[in-house]
Amino acid sequence: MRYPSLSTYAIALLGGCMFQLLHIPIPFILGPVTAIVFAKSLFHMESSTFPLARDIAFVLLGIQIGHTFTSDTFTSIFPYMLPYALLSFLMIGICLVIGLGISKRTGMDKTTSMVGSSPGGLSAMIAISESLQGNSGLVTIFHTLRLMSVLFIIPFFVTHMWGGENSAAVDYSLSVDGPLWTVLFYILVFFIGMKGKHKIPAGLVVLPMIVIGAIQTSGLFLYSLPSSLFSASQLMVGTYLGHTIMPREIVRAGKSCFYFLSLSIFIIAVGILFAFLFSFWTGVDIVTSVLALAPGGLVEMSITAGQTGGDPAVVSSLQTIRLLTIVLVLPLLFKRMERHIRM
Template structure:
């Protein structure tokens, strides 16, 4: 019953946001309405992570279709630029954490983990492994950052940095384009990619696994993956939005006064840095500015992928840049964070100025 209630609320959100021509209506609409209803009820709504994972498999399949040998070669040539973009974006996040520490009473380690543009779940897991960290504050900061990015970047990309949403490929003639065995074959490739991705512990495995699996088959066989019907893409976006909305506890945000303005200012700083880096990437690679901005923006692979599908950006390039940053944050940043905290504690003798 709880899932049905959430689904109906998410549908209303999608319809309302479509009616007002909001960016990514079938993602942002469910996020807004589901989280607001949870705030009014003072208890988050429920949504199944299994349903979200199925939706991510479908979106991952759609994002893996455009990969070709040529794009793979272009991605390999841009690896140094990807690492530079990652370094610049993460550095801006660290600086935002320092500003947060200076302007609030929250300790330095918590501010650092709360402001770096990584995934919410990854930062919370890392925070749990470090001492003197306020897990609630990290969760709230990452939630506010995610909300700011999820709403700002699609609006900028769709209404300012591109010519608007691309014409929808309805995919309603899917049966005419491919027979059912072909459709089932590609579905199996995507599902197998998700299973293997989870088995080898890929980040965001249920989306990244299908992306890599479908791309690998397309590149190695020269087969053309069948299109996804637009209504199915909308349904997948709705399922993802419902899950994000049900994961946000807006009532917890008010418990940290003074955090919001500083964090929003920090998000604007990181967005400005990302936009500048996007200009550099666009100038050096010849990619459209929309593609370059989505590649360097401090959003998650899921949200940026949905936006890229909407505006017709180069999904393979965007995925490569976002994946590079995600892998850096998961594999390298924990050591960077511990090193920065160790240097800070050495300077202040293990005591936080804000604890005084």
Template sequence: MKLEDKKTRFLITLLIAFIGGVVFTFLHIPVPWLLGPMTAVLIGSRNWVIRVYWPVLIRDAGLIILGYSIGLSFTKEAVIQIAGKLPLMLILTLMLISFCAGIAYFISKLSGIDYPTILVGSIPGGLSQMITFSEEVKGINITIVTFLQVTRVIMIIFLVPFLIYGPFFKNSTSGFTIDIADNAVQALLSSTGLLFAAVCIICVFLGKKLKSPTPFLLGPITGAAILTLSGLHGPEIPNFMLDLSQFMIGAYIGLLLKPEKLQHKTKILTLAIISGLVMVLFSVGLSMLLVHYYEITPSTSILSLSPGGADQMAILAHEVHADLAMVTGFQLFRLIFIFFAVPPVLKFIFKKKRLKQKETPI
């Protein structure tokens, strides 16, 4: 009975997500097969009559498709270009994280919520890592952390496309295109395509074994990049499969926001939106510096520095033909930096704060 219930809920969610994609396509909204399903499922999940359901395995499959496509962009020339910008990546990452820490301080004062909770909820680009970290540290409100992280991600996924497709960037929308070409599908099923697929899947399992950040995205990127750098040329992903990957990821994101579990919803939501807007404006300012000092297009620059997720920014980079390797390089550098460097630093800070509170006489 439970299995049938899940199947029914999934089919209803699938229909809702598909309708969202179709509506956003007809309305010529940017990246309709990411934003459409996400919006439709987000609205559907607020309806108590319909209990929406989207298996995480489908989201993971979408990430594998996207990761493979990103990995193909890591040519030798692209890797050399990214390697030369590693010091810049570190500086800009530190600037963005420091700015977010400052914003978190003001949000903490305005909301009355303890600073550690707001800080962990404000760290950009590490949604799953920060939620996991909040479970490990005593005194942090995981519900608020999850709400802040998810609100930021959803806001950025909505805001950045409209910035990118605005008059300043001069990009055009690319609605749903059905291009199920026989040669593209045959190329994916060729010996080279199957080799790339096998290596990508192996890298996913290795990533999970090593507990790497977002293994379903980072694994295929690593596998496809290694084979590409070795001289092999993997078949390109056809547009309809990229749209499908957006659909699979977008519907899952729509399920993440759960305001009903939060106290003082209006106040926290307002502050979360304001902090998200300020983060986006700051990242746009940093991106203009990048454009000024390097030969990088505005689209590539803002997608590289946007405080969103690597997968969502890569989808947008695909859509506007930005430098995919550069965007992914910046986003993954920040993701890995946050994964390895930020939690130990936060634990040290919080430990010192707790010791100081114990030493303070009442």
């Protein structure tokens, strides 16, 4: 194909519009993923994307989530941090134990199996797999299966179980439009995100989210960006995710994929169970709890919260805590266990 990038984005746009017409949750993320994967599988299409478009899209989504923060957000999540951390550690422990069991069942090396079982932190887990001499290709496939399972199960579950009860979607544009000069803050957070994208987990999303959230809570009104810009950024992210999925690699991984897909579905069910416990424990509404305890998909779960009446600021804050826990604690744990997991 002469222009693979243009054809990839065209197919992604078609998928996004189709999912929008069908009223499917987060259509401009799930639609492009589905359309591109089908095109790759059925027509052997070669996909390609523009890295800068992906980076800009992630920054815009960080800005979008940051807009949902209020002066009460940071103080309101403080009482939730301990129960959330305990449930997150328990979820991580369950995943690692099952990963060890998969290793024994399939004969796969423990490094690949346990690193591939982590409930989040794809990029960091690939890096730790490299350092421990695991099979990074399989780790990537297993984490892709987990992420795709989360993206296709959780939004549907939340939308159809509680979407009608919590139908008031969050308006991501500011209620009071700020002066035009505040656009400079958006340019600033773009450079901050780009600077920190290799230094901080999900830095392209997390750093703009924190900066814009802090500005929001300070009482300064920012210039409202059009909602179509945020839809376009979701389309770019969905296109990138679809581009990264290689159907032939999943087929090549064979039986191992079945085990890790089963693990993904199981841990999603565990996350939903924990969400009910978390909601009962803290009083947080069930939609926000389910999305906050989903094993991955910080951006997508926050957007889903905005579309289903959950609290995107709480979801993104707690998901960030989970992500940081995974990428900071697990590499240290795997390093300390290196001698044992290689045996």
